[in-house]
Amino acid sequence: MVDFILEYLPIIIVAAIIGAFTVAFLLAYAALRRHKEASDDQERMFSDKEIVTRLLRYARPYWKDFVGVFFIMLFSIVFELVSPALIGDIQKLIKEPFQLKDLYIRVVTYAVILVVSLICTYLQAMVLQKTGQKILSQIRLDVFTHIESLSHEQLNNIPVGKLVTRVTNDPNRISFLFTNILVTLVKNAMVVVGVLAAMLVMNYALTLMVLCFVPFVVLFTMIFRKFSRRVHRQVTNATTDINTYLSENLSGMKITQIFNREDSKLSDFTRRSAKLRKAKHNRMYVFGVFRPMVYMLFVSSQMCLFYFGAKGYIQQTEFLGQVIDSAIVVAFYMYISRFFNPIQTLAEQFDMLQQSFAGAEKIFGILDIVPGVVDEPDAMELEGIRGEIEFKDVWFQYKPDEWVLQGVSFHVQPKQTVAFVGSTGSGKTTILSLICRNYDIQKGQILIDGIDIKRIKISSLRRHFGQMLQDVFLFSGDIRSNIVLHKDDVTDEEVMQACRYVNADTFINKLENGLDEVVRERGNNFSAGQRQLLSFARTILHKPSVMILDEATANIDTETEILIQDSLEKMKNIGTMLIVAHRLSTIQHADNIIVLSHGKILEQGSHQELLHARGRYYDLYTLQFQKEQLGKGE
Numbered sequence: 001m002v003d004f005i006l007e008y009l010p011i012i013i014v015a016a017i018i019g020a021f022t023v024a025f026l027l028a029y030a031a032l033r034r035h036k037e038a039s040d041d042q043e044r045m046f047s048d049k050e051i052v053t054r055l056l057r058y059a060r061p062y063w064k065d066f067v068g069v070f071f072i073m074l075f076s077i078v079f080e081l082v083s084p085a086l087i088g089d090i091q092k093l094i095k096e097p098f099q100l101k102d103l104y105i106r107v108v109t110y111a112v113i114l115v116v117s118l119i120c121t122y123l124q125a126m127v128l129q130k131t132g133q134k135i136l137s138q139i140r141l142d143v144f145t146h147i148e149s150l151s152h153e154q155l156n157n158i159p160v161g162k163l164v165t166r167v168t169n170d171p172n173r174i175s176f177l178f179t180n181i182l183v184t185l186v187k188n189a190m191v192v193v194g195v196l197a198a199m200l201v202m203n204y205a206l207t208l209m210v211l212c213f214v215p216f217v218v219l220f221t222m223i224f225r226k227f228s229r230r231v232h233r234q235v236t237n238a239t240t241d242i243n244t245y246l247s248e249n250l251s252g253m254k255i256t257q258i259f260n261r262e263d264s265k266l267s268d269f270t271r272r273s274a275k276l277r278k279a280k281h282n283r284m285y286v287f288g289v290f291r292p293m294v295y296m297l298f299v300s301s302q303m304c305l306f307y308f309g310a311k312g313y314i315q316q317t318e319f320l321g322q323v324i325d326s327a328i329v330v331a332f333y334m335y336i337s338r339f340f341n342p343i344q345t346l347a348e349q350f351d352m353l354q355q356s357f358a359g360a361e362k363i364f365g366i367l368d369i370v371p372g373v374v375d376e377p378d379a380m381e382l383e384g385i386r387g388e389i390e391f392k393d394v395w396f397q398y399k400p401d402e403w404v405l406q407g408v409s410f411h412v413q414p415k416q417t418v419a420f421v422g423s424t425g426s427g428k429t430t431i432l433s434l435i436c437r438n439y440d441i442q443k444g445q446i447l448i449d450g451i452d453i454k455r456i457k458i459s460s461l462r463r464h465f466g467q468m469l470q471d472v473f474l475f476s477g478d479i480r481s482n483i484v485l486h487k488d489d490v491t492d493e494e495v496m497q498a499c500r501y502v503n504a505d506t507f508i509n510k511l512e513n514g515l516d517e518v519v520r521e522r523g524n525n526f527s528a529g530q531r532q533l534l535s536f537a538r539t540i541l542h543k544p545s546v547m548i549l550d551e552a553t554a555n556i557d558t559e560t561e562i563l564i565q566d567s568l569e570k571m572k573n574i575g576t577m578l579i580v581a582h583r584l585s586t587i588q589h590a591d592n593i594i595v596l597s598h599g600k601i602l603e604q605g606s607h608q609e610l611l612h613a614r615g616r617y618y619d620l621y622t623l624q625f626q627k628e629q630l631g632k633g634e
């Protein structure tokens with residue numbers, strides 16, 4: 001008994017160590033299961049199969065590239081399989097008297113295989129990267145196009161930071177799938193099978209010994225995957241959280257500074273950042289434990305190999321009925337590492353595969369949002385419109401049971417100018433955005449030239465509208481690009497003509513670079529009045545049949561106000577015009593003035609009619625008039 005123990009002491013020690021680690025792992029795993037957090041239990045929206053099918057649809061156009069890569073890969077696998085046998089052979093050769101020529105042949109063969117394999121690896125990487133990037137840009141494009149098609153309501157509901165992550169980070173995670181994971185997964189699986197076959201052919205007894213370690217590798221890998229999936233999810237969530245927080249707060253930085261909230265914002269940010277750091281630490285620990293574990297199994301198996309191999313070789317005994325020579329020991333030494341390496345990477349890559357799937361899932365989640373406002377199947381194109389607008393008992397709500405518009409009806413004849421007035425929140429902006437179908441109404445009908453707007457193609461509908469919104473949005477670029485907005489074939493003269501028409505030329509001419517003057521993000525290097533004038537020019541250039549102006553309440557100096565007034569007068573000649581005005585002086589000449597309160601029309605008529613009626617408009621007007629008189633008196 002003692003002899004037996006002494007003889008197999010190394011093996012017993014190895015078995016004891018592996019056993020101890022297995023128990024420790026199982027205990028840790030049990031603890032993890034007990035700790036399962038509710039938030040970690042997010043249901044997957046798609047099955048793996050669904051995700052793979054959809055991803056493959058993106059890869060399909062490039063199937064030739066993938067087939068090519070597959071063949072290149074076969075070459076490098078052959079190298080993996082042949083080289084250990086070759087080295088074993090060389091080792092055997094040089095132990096006895098040998099012909100130098102024989103050695104040369106083997107060494108040269110080895111070198112050739114090595115070079116070919118290197119070239120294969122390079123080619124494979126190049127082709128995959130190229131293809132992967134093409135697929136990636138297609139996915140990004142799809143996501144972006146889809147986001148463009150979402151309705152205002154849907155866009156309001158998704159934080160911008162999240163959308164940014166969907167267009168940037170998530171496709172990146174998928175790209176890894178195409179450029180790396182997919183191919184190495186296949187390759188590694190094939191290498192494992194190949195190595196196993198090669199070992200079996202060479203010496204089944206030693207192969208059986210190596211196989212004894214496999215259950216432990218499988219066990220460790222499974223437990224590792226549970227842990228790693230959890231930490232990956234933590235990292236992803238924390239990253240999205242930080243992105244969302246950043247994109248909102250960077251835009252609002254000025255407000256933060258004005259209200260002196262830097263400290264509290266900083267502590268918010270620090271908290272999020274710490275969460276991300278902790279998640280990344282956790283991930284590091286999980287990987288930090290797993291890699292040495294597999295390495296330990298690898299070393300143990302090599303120890304066993306040396307023990308049995310050397311013993312068998314030196315004592316010339318058989319191991320499980322097979323003779324072992326030195327070439328076999330050398331070849332097995334190499335095969336074992338080629339066996340464990342792919343297993344380890346397989347486990348890790350399986351995890352990255354899951355990550356890519358998670359990324360894909362998020363992307364498909366966005367792609368699957370059915371746009372809230374869509375064309376009806378038989379929607380029609382509108383070539384030109386006269387500009388007649390009718391609201392028939394329109395009811396609308398943003399949120400359930402909060403009616404913002406309640407039975408609004410009015411009629412605008414072509415080329416008329418109609419103004420909307422009313423206190424803040426009365427629904428003026430809402431009415432204007434309903435006409436362009438930014439939202440769909442719940443009850444009633446909106447007609448353009450007598451046609452229900454739901455029966456008109458949205459793109460065709462919006463083409464005839466020029467919207468000048470309450471908060472003018474300028475893109476970073478220059479003045480010209482902001483006026484032209486991707487419209488083709490527009491000459492500088494046409495742009496300047498539009499600017500002159502709306503009196504924007506005065507200030508543009510004063511700028512150092514004229515139309516080339518740089519516009520910074522959101523146009524923050526221009527005044528509110530200037531931005532408004534630019535938005536007029538933008539609208540005029542696109543020659544709309546209906547113009548919609550949501551006047552900014554911002555304080556505009558008297559000079560700019562006169563310019564704006566004057567350009568409005570001119571713009572009335574172009575087509576139908578709907579104006580929301582805060583300064584009643586702007587709209588005195590309107591053909592019809594509609595007074596709103598809490599989403600209902602109180603009264604409507606011309607300026608004179610409404611003054612005579614002595615209703616709400618009269619009150620508003622006298623109030624403003626008095627204020628102006630007071631202002632002048634000062």
Ligand SMILES: Nc1ncnc2c1ncn2[C@@H]1O[C@H](COP(=O)(O)OP(=O)(O)OP(=O)(O)O)[C@@H](O)[C@H]1O
Nearest residue numbers: 156398399404423424425426427428429430431470
């Ligand atoms: N995207 C939205 N989601 C939910 N509610 C909204 C949304 N936009 C506006 N509302 C609500 O609808 C009501 C009408 O808003 P609207 O913007 O039409 O007012 P307004 O008359 O243009 O006001 P102002 O003169 O201040 O511009 C408000 O009570 C507002 O809270």
Ligand SMILES: [Mg+2]
Nearest residue numbers: 428429470550
């Ligand atoms: Mg408004």
